[in-house]
Amino acid sequence: MTILFLLIGISLLVALTFLGAFLWAVRSGQYDDEYTPSVRMLFDEEEPHHP
Template sequence: MTIIFLLIGISLLVALTFLASFFWAVRSGQYEDDYTPSVRILFEDEAE
């Protein structure tokens, strides 16, 4: 029974870590440009 409580605690810690990293990504502007990726494939690559 103790292992169940340990696993629940670890899973909550992992879930909170992912939630915090998601909020950090949203606050730092990772999801602001939603137009450019959809049209990037339409443009040809520039020759170097």
């Protein structure tokens, strides 16, 4: 029974670590790319320019 409490504690610690990393990423601007998705479809297949 003791191992069960230990595993629950470890899993909560890991979950809180990932939640903290996600919140840090959101607050630091990791997901603030507003320009690229709107124009990505325009530049998918660029052909080389021949003189």
